Amino acid sequence: MKYELVIGLETHVELSTESKIFCSCGGHAAADEPNDCVCPACCGMPGMLPVMNKRVVELAVTAGLMLNCHINRYTTFDKKNYYYPDLPCAYQITQLNHPICTDGLVPVKTSEGTREIRIKQIHMEEDAGKLVHEGNHSYVDFNRTSVPLIEIVTQPDFRSAEEVVTYLAKLRSMFRSGGISECQEGAMRCDVNISVRPEGSEEFGVRTEIKNMSSFDAIERAIRYEAQRHMDALEFELEELVQETRRFDEVSGKTFAMRNKETEADYRYFPDANLMPIIIDDEWLEQIKANKPVAVDEKAEDYRAAGIAEKDIATLLSNHKIAKLLDDTVALGCDEKTAASWILTDCAGILRKDGKTFDDLAITPEKLATVIKLVEEGKINRGAGKKVLIAVVENDVDPIAFCKEQGLDRQVDASAIEAVIDRVIAENPRAIEDFKNGKVKAAQALFGACMRELKGAGDPAVIKSLLDAKLAEQ
Amino acid sequence: MSKYTTIVCENGTVAVDDTLLVKGVCATAGSRMLEGFKPLFSAEAVTRLEQAGYTVKGKTAVGEFGLDLVGEFSYEAPQEGTLHGAAAAAVAEGDVRLALGVDMNGAPRRAAALEGIDFLKPTYGTVSRYGVISCAASGEQVGVYAKDAQGVAEAMAIIAGHDDKDGTSLPEASYTYDVDRPVAGMKVAVVKNLLDAADDAAKAKTEAYVQALRAAGVTVEEITVDAFAVANTAWQILMTAETCNNVSRYDGVKFGHRAANYKNIDELYVNSRTEGFNFLTKAVILYGSDVLSKNRYKDCYDKSLRVRRVISETMAKLFETYDALVMPACSKMSYESYDIHDAFKTVFDESVFTAVPNLIGTPALVSGGVQLTAKMYAESTLLSLAHAVEKEGK
Ligand SMILES: [Zn+2]
Numbered sequence: 030m031k032y033e034l035v036i037g038l039e040t041h042v043e044l045s046t047e048s049k050i051f052c053s054c055g056g057h058a059a060a061d062e063p064n065d066c067v068c069p070a071c072c073g074m075p076g077m078l079p080v081m082n083k084r085v086v087e088l089a090v091t092a093g094l095m096l097n098c099h100i101n102r103y104t105t106f107d108k109k110n111y112y113y114p115d116l117p118c119a120y121q122i123t124q125l126n127h128p129i130c131t132d133g134l135v136p137v138k139t140s141e142g143t144r145e146i147r148i149k150q151i152h153m154e155e156d157a158g159k160l161v162h163e164g165n166h167s168y169v170d171f172n173r174t175s176v177p178l179i180e181i182v183t184q185p186d187f188r189s190a191e192e193v194v195t196y197l198a199k200l201r202s203m204f205r206s207g208g209i210s211e212c213q214e215g216a217m218r219c220d221v222n223i224s225v226r227p228e229g230s231e232e233f234g235v236r237t238e239i240k241n242m243s244s245f246d247a248i249e250r251a252i253r254y255e256a257q258r259h260m261d262a263l264e265f266e267l268e269e270l271v272q273e274t275r276r277f278d279e280v281s282g283k284t285f286a287m288r289n290k291e292t293e294a295d296y297r298y299f300p301d302a303n304l305m306p307i308i309i310d311d312e313w314l315e316q317i318k319a320n321k322p323v324a325v326d327e328k329a330e331d332y333r334a335a336g337i338a339e340k341d342i343a344t345l346l347s348n349h350k351i352a353k354l355l356d357d358t359v360a361l362g363c364d365e366k367t368a369a370s371w372i373l374t375d376c377a378g379i380l381r382k383d384g385k386t387f388d389d390l391a392i393t394p395e396k397l398a399t400v401i402k403l404v405e406e407g408k409i410n411r412g413a414g415k416k417v418l419i420a421v422v423e424n425d426v427d428p429i430a431f432c433k434e435q436g437l438d439r440q441v442d443a444s445a446i447e448a449v450i451d452r453v454i455a456e457n458p459r460a461i462e463d464f465k466n467g468k469v470k471a472a473q474a475l476f477g478a479c480m481r482e483l484k485g486a487g488d489p490a491v492i493k494s495l496l497d498a499k500l501a502e503q
Numbered sequence: 504m505s506k507y508t509t510i511v512c513e514n515g516t517v518a519v520d521d522t523l524l525v526k527g528v529c530a531t532a533g534s535r536m537l538e539g540f541k542p543l544f545s546a547e548a549v550t551r552l553e554q555a556g557y558t559v560k561g562k563t564a565v566g567e568f569g570l571d572l573v574g575e576f577s578y579e580a581p582q583e584g585t586l587h588g589a590a591a592a593a594v595a596e597g598d599v600r601l602a603l604g605v606d607m608n609g610a611p612r613r614a615a616a617l618e619g620i621d622f623l624k625p626t627y628g629t630v631s632r633y634g635v636i637s638c639a640a641s642g643e644q645v646g647v648y649a650k651d652a653q654g655v656a657e658a659m660a661i662i663a664g665h666d667d668k669d670g671t672s673l674p675e676a677s678y679t680y681d682v683d684r685p686v687a688g689m690k691v692a693v694v695k696n697l698l699d700a701a702d703d704a705a706k707a708k709t710e711a712y713v714q715a716l717r718a719a720g721v722t723v724e725e726i727t728v729d730a731f732a733v734a735n736t737a738w739q740i741l742m743t744a745e746t747c748n749n750v751s752r753y754d755g756v757k758f759g760h761r762a763a764n765y766k767n768i769d770e771l772y773v774n775s776r777t778e779g780f781n782f783l784t785k786a787v788i789l790y791g792s793d794v795l796s797k798n799r800y801k802d803c804y805d806k807s808l809r810v811r812r813v814i815s816e817t818m819a820k821l822f823e824t825y826d827a828l829v830m831p832a833c834s835k836m837s838y839e840s841y842d843i844h845d846a847f848k849t850v851f852d853e854s855v856f857t858a859v860p861n862l863i864g865t866p867a868l869v870s871g872g873v874q875l876t877a878k879m880y881a882e883s884t885l886l887s888l889a890h891a892v893e894k895e896g897k
Contacts, residue, residue: 069543073752075532075636076524076542078669108748110795112772119751167768169756297795299744299804302641304670 073117093130515560546634588614609857627864687720747791
């Protein structure tokens with residue numbers, strides 16, 4: 030039976046702020062010693078009150094804008110209760126009822142195509158500290174306590190491990206370039222919800238959650254292992270799947286169920302009375318939008334997703350005119366990567382030859398799109414396309430009229446090509462002899478002669494295969 | 504009874520309840536759980552008084568986390584016989600000019616009423632809660648004990664005003680507290696159902712106070728406000744839930760009391776907290792934990808939040824008609840020591856007199872053994888009424 034994977038993600042991202050979320054401690058990442066970066070507030074002493082770090086709100090909103098979320102203008106904090114020594118207050122301040130962002134959408138492009146992943150919500154929360162175990166003792170390090178996090182929760186929209194990893198790579202790249210997070214080792218942590226169902230089924234299978242993974246490699250391996258475990262359980266009915274929380278062991282590459290105690294807790298969430306609701310008014314939102322470095326960074330992410338090389342991305346980002354030409358050309362129905370290549374390789378070459386720069390480029394997106402389409406639709410070959418492009422760039426000719434004039438747009442059918450091939454073979458007995466004696470170059474020379482005869486008309490691939498067939502008959 | 508847990512300076516002019524921090528001075532909030540805890544900073548209200556020239560005489564004993572009637576269940580200063588609030592007694596006896604306390608569930612108001620001094624629970628958000636050993640963040644306020652309304656007003660003018668260190672602090676930089684606004688022509692109402700719930704002594708206090716108000720030209724009417732009982736239930740639910748959450752940080756791991764015997768982290772928690780908290784705190788933790796549990800949240804905690812909103816509106820409406828309400832602060836004018844196993848219900852029942860201002864943030868002033876409440880920010884009305892009565896008595 031064929032199965033379909035259904036995956037949802039909860040991703041925790043540590044925000045790049047100068048200080049913690051509710052106190053003024055800063056620089057925990059650079060702290061050398063445990064508890065170097067703590068104050069009475071973040072180690073839970075009585076008398077201290079949380080004071081909201083506005084920068085956290087701004088970064089969370091920026092992340093929400095990047096992920097096409099709705100920004101909630103009224104947002105509140107809740108307390109989540111549980112006892113653990115790395116949690117100094119025995120509660121975590123997080124958002125349950127009024128998260129800051131909801132209903133986003135992230136397109137994820139893989140070899141399977143593009144899938145739109147719905148973002149359920151983004152909420153702000155504080156991180157916990159760390160436990161260090163040595164021999165019979167455990168030590169508590171509060172350096173990481175109250176470091177700001179955002180948690181990004183998706184709908185169960187992923188259908189493969191590849192999509193998950195591509196999505197995470199996209200988040201990391203966006204957040205790094207947008208100044209949201211450094212996303213360094215351990216600063217991006219994932220919980221993966223996974224289930225499997227027969228292909229075509231609308232119902233969800235039994236779901237398990239794999240907690241707290243930070244390397245993409247581990248996430249991918251964990252998904253593959255867990256998916257196989259689910260499929261085997263469904264197929265052979267030797268194991269009953271139960272809804273539970275599991276952890277992934279990187280050494281064995283397997284997932285293991287965690288103690289029930291850790292999964293069935295009642296966290297007794299309730300509103301945090303120490304933090305007033307945050308109201309994001311128009312003025313503040315506009316300010317955040319204006320300061321958002323993403324106009325550039327989102328573009329970079331789009332270009333990257335389209336498969337454009339980093340070097341070319343740099344050129345596009347540094348030259349607004351060229352980036353606009355590309356956008357407009359794509360808007361006229363051209364493939365982004367192809368159009369980029371025409372601009373950044375072909376146009377650039379023509380300009381360079383004439384001692385000019387992109388500033389001198391005057392081609393309209395309409396004319397460029399016409400040239401690209403003539404080639405892509407097989408009406409002229411790429412060599413002919415280049416000729417047209419040169420004429421357009423240098424003399425601003427009309428591409429279609431130019432093709433007609435030059436006879437480049439001749440629709441050449443196979444019989445016409447065959448006639449040319451026959452003539453070339455007849456006129457080059459020497460080359461035929463060399464070819465029979467195993468000289469590969471002779472075939473290339475014959476192909477070149479055919480191309481010259483056809484003056485750029487016809488698809489080179491078709492010409493090549495017809496020529497090869499004729500030569501085989503010799 | 505011993506009023507002070509620590510003397511800081513014999514000639515000091517202000518006493519500070521042990522629910523508020525004074526830098527470097529042990530603070531336990533009356534609980535063994537905080538044994539040996541030495542704060543690194545002072546409460547904002549304390550700092551402001553010190554900057555204005557006051558000096559702290561000492562820390563006054565409170566009942567564990569301020570949860571009891573007037574301070575009877577303090578770990579350091581347990582009481583027998585007739586009960587007194589330590590800070591209220593310190594002011595009444597003239598040890599100090601004034602004292603600071605935290606009004607979370609009415610304890611300072613009851614103590615002031617018993618001693619015949621003044622205590623103001625200010626409008627929520629007007630005095631910084633920075634440095635309060637916090638239990639019920641949504642309703643507790645730092646307030647002032649003084650011999651009279653004049654003394655309260657002077658201290659309030661110093662301690663009130665915005666503080667960046669408290670996210671619930673209102674934006675106003677400072678507030679004014681007048682005691683001599685004209686009261687003739689003001690209209691107040693006596694809450695009859697609360698009067699009926701009090702014993703003869705408490706009733707007599709209120710009735711005498713009403714006579715004095717009339718003599719000062721105040722119109723006094725009598726009304727029944729059913730909302731007090733439901734408001735009290737709602738506040739006890741919110742207060743116990745928040746307290747349960749806020750004292751959960753006292754776990755024996757970081758500071759305060761840690762059990763001598765434990766084999767693992769769970770035992771460390773359980774044994775430390777079993778030994779550290781008294782029976783009343785444990786009852787509050789259980790009650791608060793229950794109302795926050797998944798199955799009960801909607802019917803208990805969430806409903807109480809809705810009740811809070813309704814009561815706010817009900818009271819706002821009443822205050823369109825009346826400048827203030829007059830009622831007893833407690834059911835009797837003298838408490839005797841009792842069994843801690845009865846404490847949860849005893850305090851719950853007694854809080855019906857004090858819960859509304861904690862629940863909705865309005866100011867409440869105890870003076871002359873009775874309680875006056877008014878709309879938000881109307882402290883000057885309360886202080887002027889009390890001042891008028893106090894002038895007459897002199
Ligand atoms: Zn800190």
